[in-house]
Amino acid sequence: MKTPLYLIDGYALIFRSYFAFIRTPLTTSGGVNISALHGFTRILLNILRDYSPEYLAVALDSRTPTFRDEMFEDYKKTRDKTPEDLKAQFPIIETLLKEFHIPTVRRNGMEADDIIASLARSCSAEGRPCFIVSGDKDLYQLVDEHVRILKPSRSGGFEELDGEGVFQDKGVHPDQIIDYLALLGDSADNVPGVKGIGQKTAEKLLGQYESLDGIYDHLEDIQSANWKKKLSEGRESAFLSKKLVILKDDLDFEFTLDDLTLESLDGGSAAELLKKYEIQNLSKEIQKVNGSSPGKESPFYGMGEIGGPEMDPGGGMLEEDLSSGSPGPGDQAPADGMDKEAREKREALNARIGDMEQDFSSLEARYELVTDAEGLRNWVDRCMNAGEYAFDTETDSLDALDAQLCGFSLSCTPGEACYVPLRSPGNTPHLDESTALSILKPLLENPEYRLAGQNIKYDYCIMARRDVVMANPWFDTMIAAWLIDTTANSYGMDALAEQYLGYTTGKLIPLYEEITGEKVTKARANSIDFARIPLDRALDYAAEDADITLRLSRILGLYLERADLNPGAKQTALFHDLEMPLVPVLGDMEMRGIMLDTPALRKYSTELEEQLEEITGDIYEMVGHEFNIASTKQLQEVLFQERKLTPVKKTKTGYSTDTSVLEQLSKEDKVPELVLRHRTLSKLKSTYVDSLPLLIHEESGRLHSRFQQNGTATGRLSSHDPNLQNIPIRDEEGRKIREAFVPRDGCMFISADYSQIELVVLAHLSRDPGLVKAYNEGTDVHSLTASQIFQVKVDDVSSMQRRIAKSINFGVMYGMSAFRLSREIGISRNEAQEFIDAYFQTYSGIRRYIDDLVERTEKLGYVETMAGRRRSIPTISSSNKNERMGAQRIAVNTPIQGSAADIVKTAMLKVDAELKKQNLQTRLLLQVHDELIFEVPENELDGVEELLGRIMPGAVELSVPLSVNIERGASWGEMH
DNA sequence: CGTGTCGCGTAC
DNA sequence: GACGTACGCGACACGG
Structure with missing residues (x-):
């Protein structure tokens, strides 16, 4: 053996090392980035240590443009400009190689890859083993019986890839790598590839047709119309890509x-170099390395041409602009039907809004940094005198339960604000937290002073955890903006300032990135530490927050008032009497959390x-090979190609494999049946059983879901991290998860849910005599409906008939079509239509209500709930029929769903007030749309049941009775 | 490796 | 195409 x-592969490893530490770069004490120097040297030394090579070379890229640039002018054009702090490391590394006497090879017009390819081919030719150290998949094409890849692993070792290894890694053989890359493309090098073909597809196609030529020769045989289309459109691009990825392997040296x-x-001077860059450990290591016969000059090969850009700046692809023209905020008043007085009022309000905008835009902001007690007292006095002020906290986390308080800001006059730092970089003296809070407390806790804020629930939680209970959260700009336009895509302060004030705020993320040098990814945006921002910059940002919030609160107040000019509108009342009081109630729920029986879930996870393993095995056996059952794409192939089952319906990208389809297919084949079972179980496992325990808060040991108040267009709440509003209940397996939600010691749960609240609301809104009568007499509505449409006595209604009636009852509220109903209950479309017709004949009041509502919506452009919540529906007059029908369904559904939400929110407030009044320890934990769940000390159980039974049915007054089911249980699963 | 989109499935 | 409102998972494609 030779x-x-x-x-x-020099630069590949250098880039890789640099970007591996991109989030927390390695730097010298002076802040110089040395990630690449460190990482590259580490890999080099590991090779020397692990393989003791006798022959070795580092291949480097050309300093001038290469033949690929000439072939394809966009080549590598998508790359960002090489960062300056990386570029600065190139000469250092080259010097290191030179001083260490490591042979380097470079040739102008050629890339390192081409040099490696040529040298590897020479080795193959003479039967010499060759190891290529690189992580670059382009080089996989060189692997043969003599050539292998050494891929540096995270642990510091190397993964040795031969032909089999390449196949394991990429799913294709080395001699297919070129074609693989030609299909896939390489965005980093701007090799186009075939658009829409990804790893999985490329792998599959090459598995079947061997090569690119093979694929195009058999284009007509390809089953998937989708792939066929993509491939034929991308033919030219594929073959150009192929030329780009083929490495040139015939260079002569x-x-x-x-x-x-x-x-x-000779490690001596290299060690000095590393020491200079404070890389002590590697310096020591390199020091010890010495060749057997020193003194020989390190060769440096190349043509010596200088200059030429290393890389071209990126072209920067523009993302498609998804924003669409949104309706102006809150002003969709009808032109007609308004009397003179109303029009005058409206004009007066518009004038006030205009004047206010004018005033605000001419302000010169004056922001003050407050660092001592006297300064803060002064500001607190000013806020008290004003009676109304904006308040905002700065912290180190978006999670209020973990957050440290870094400072806060106040404003009571537009354009004037202060920032009070409590944590900061550097040594500027400032107030400590407890002193500052003791001065602030009388302001925040006195309900006389009205507090404006943006997302007050957050600040409420932050302060509550520090024993300061904000007593008058009076104007949340986020919630106000939501009420004004429930379908906006952002309620962030920056967006609101832009929209309502025409004001562009300072942006925190770029500021933070500039100061820390860290990239703020989405995952990290939660933990921006405001204390790292120097005070001068912090002042501008934080004080502006309070200033803008105050301005927004004033102008949004006017917008709410203006909305109230519409007949019957009551947005201001909805805001102040329902949504704002709800803020602390939701904050309390979030802080309290709910207990989870983790051991039970762990056990269930194992089961x-x-x-799942058993089902997976069975499926593989039947299918004859392994595949990813969770991949709809792979599943489609198995079902519709291999097993030749008939597709039932399509999705945007292929054939559907959803539950209804699999159920259908189960009649002919066992595999879809098993897949269904697999779906159910893996859904439970991944979404609930395994995920819930990960969200348990360390300090409290409980699960703190967050209730979003502006999460929906209808007025419902939503819940996230985790979403506790979609915990399973319908199936036995799923119910087990509810059983893992348990009360704390000495308590039980009480659940109170409104029965059929949406149908009751429909009865109330439509005033349909039949429906109203049924509710007033306590008749089972579904049975009554069935008796009417099937023309039988109520007592003779079969369970099947009742089921159908129930489907229709619910379907009507969603604007269900005959098509859907027919599929839902397995009857023909005509039959379904007959049922629907019979339904509307029976409940003619509902028909009339819907028709009137749609007509009214066409006039106004919006719908309203009982509490005056408004949703604008501009597409109600669309010329596109589908769009218009969709709008009509929204118009019908929103008042029903939204009014139900109004009722439940009202109940939450009344119950909360009563619990406080009676000084009970019972606490509201969850709201699930029509259900409230309380944690109740045992001695309060009876009293609370009585209280709920008294308050909840009468939360609002309706023309039909609203009934509540109340149950108690030792777990959430025990109720219902 | 991070991010966005899709298909799907859970709740009311 | 065909029933409203949410959130979140895994797979996949894609860009840096």
Whole structure:
């Protein structure tokens, strides 16, 4: 066996090392980035240590444009400009290589890859083993019986890839890599590939047709119309890509193998260099490395042409602009039907809004940094005198339960604000938290002073955890903006300032990135630490927050008032009497959390795992091979191609494999049946059983879901992290998860849910005599409906008939079509239509209500709920029928769903007030749309049941009775 | 590796 | 195409 040659892909490893530490770069004490120097040297030393190579070379890229640039002018054009702090490391690394006496090879017009390819081919030709050190998949094409890849692993070792290894890694053989890359493209190098073909597809196609030529020769045989289309559109691009990814392997070199020995290695001066960059450990290590016969000059090969850009600046692809023209905020008043007085009022309000905008835009902001007690007292006095002020906290986390308080800001006059830092970088003296809070407390806790804020629930929680209970959260700009336009895509302060004030705020993320040098990814945006921002910059940002919030509160107040000019409108009341008081109630729920029986879930997880493995095995056996059952794409192939089952319906990208389809297919084949079971169990496992325990808060040991008040267009709440509003209940397996929600010691749960609240609301809104009568007499509405449409006595209604009636009752509220109903209950479309017709004949009041509502919506452009919540529906007059029908369904559904939400919110406030009044320890934990769940000390159980039974049915007054089911249980699963 | 989109499935 | 409102998972494609 000949002595192996080691080829190191220089720049590939340098880039890789730099970007590996991009979030927390390695730097010298002076802040100089040394990630690449460190990482590259580490890999180099590991090769020396692990493989003791005799022959080795580092291949480097050309300093001038390469033949690929000439072939394809966009080549590598998508790359960002190489960062300056990375570029600065190139010469250092080259110097290091030179001083260490590591042979380097570079040739102008050629990339390192081409050099490696040529040297590797020479090795193959003479039967010499060759190891290529790189993580770049382009080089996989070189692997053969003599050539292998050494891919540096995270742990510091190397993964050795031969032909089999390449196949394991990429799913194709080395001689297919070129075609693989030609299909896939490489965005980093701007190799186009075939658009829409990804790893999985490329792998599959090459598995079947061997090569690119094979694929195009058999284009007509390809089953998927989708792929066929993409491939034929991308043909030219594929073959150009192929040319780009083929490495040039026929370069001639003037040197011989002997020029690539490591005999003259000399770690001495390299060690000095590393020491200079404060890389102590590697410096020591390199110091010890020495070749056997020192003194030989390190060869440096190349043509010596200088200059030429290393890389071109990126072209920067523009993202498609998704924003669409949104309706103006809150002003969709009808032109007609308004009397003179109303029009005058409206004009007066518009004038006030205009004047206010004018005043605000001419302000010169004056912001003050407050660092001592006297300064803060002064500001608190000013706020008290004004009676109304804006308040905002700065912290180190968006999670109010973890957050440290870094400071806060106040404003009581537009354009004037202060920031009070409590944590900051550097040594500027400032107030400590407890002193500051003791001065602030009398302001925040006195209900006489009205507090404006943006997302007050957050600040409420922050302060409550520090024993300051904000007593008058009076104007949340986020919630106000939501009420004005429930379908906006952002309620962030920046967006509101832009929209309502025409004001562009300072942006925190760029500021933070500039100061810390860290990239703020989405995952990290939660933990921006405001204390790291120097006070001068912090002042501008934080004080502006309070200033803008105050301005927004004033102008949004006017917008609410203006909305109230519409007949019957009551947005201001809805805001102040319902939504704002709800803020602390939701904050309390979030802070309290709910207890989870984690051991029970862990045990269940194991059971599910076992069942899943068994099902998976059975499926593989029947299908004859392994595949990813969770991949709809792969599943489609198995079902519709291999097993030749008939597709039932399509999705945007292929054939559907959803539950209804699989159920259908189960009649013919066992596999879809097993897949259904697999779906159910893996859904439970991944979404609930395994995920819920991960969200348990360390300090409290409980699960703190967050209730979003502006999460929906209808007025419902939503819940997230975790979403506790979609915990399973319908199936036995799912119910087990509810059983893992348990009360704290000495308590039980009480659940109170409104029965059929949406149908009751429909009865109330439509005033349909039949429906109203049924509710007043306590008749079972579904049975009554069935008796009417099937023309039988109520007592003779079969369970099937009742089920159908129930479907229709619910379907009507959603604007269900005959098509859907027919599928839902397995009857023909005509039959379904007959049922629907019979339904509307029976409940003619509902028909009339819907028709009137749609007509009214066409006139006004919006719908309203009982509490005056408004949703604008501009597409109600669309010329596109589908769009218009969709709008009509929204118009019908929103008042029903939204009014139900109004009722439940009202109940929450009344119950909360009563619990406080009676000084009970019972606490509201969850709201699930029509259900409230309380944690109740045992001695309060009876009293609370009585209280709920008294308050909840009468939360609002309706023309039909609203009944509540109340149950108690030792777990959430025990109720219902 | 991070991010967005899709298909799907859970709740009311 | 065909029933409203949410959230969140895994797979996949894609860009840096």
